[in-house]
């Protein structure tokens with residue numbers, strides 16, 4: 001990756017994930033209550049208002065609504081087989097922002 005791929009906080013800029021927007025998503029759990037937050041690439045860019053924002057900046061922005069805990073996001077690839085991905089389409093986690101208890 002070129003240096004342009006990383007933001008000032010050393011994490012990857014969101015637009016770098018756009019070519020993979022249907023095959024990965026970001027996820028993290030609240031350390032306090034255990035709720036799991038998943039965010040699609042496009043939803044994360046929408047949330048930050050720019051693809052130049054980094055995954056670290058999205059993590060800093062996200063708070064668990066019920067308890068205020070900070071959610072650290074990690075990149076989660078779609079691990080299904082190519083055939084399954086073709087048959088079933090993109091994972092729901094790749095679209096929008098969702099919270100699971």
Ligand SMILES: [Zn+2]
Pocket residue numbers: 030031032033034035064065066067068069
């Ligand atoms: Zn929480």
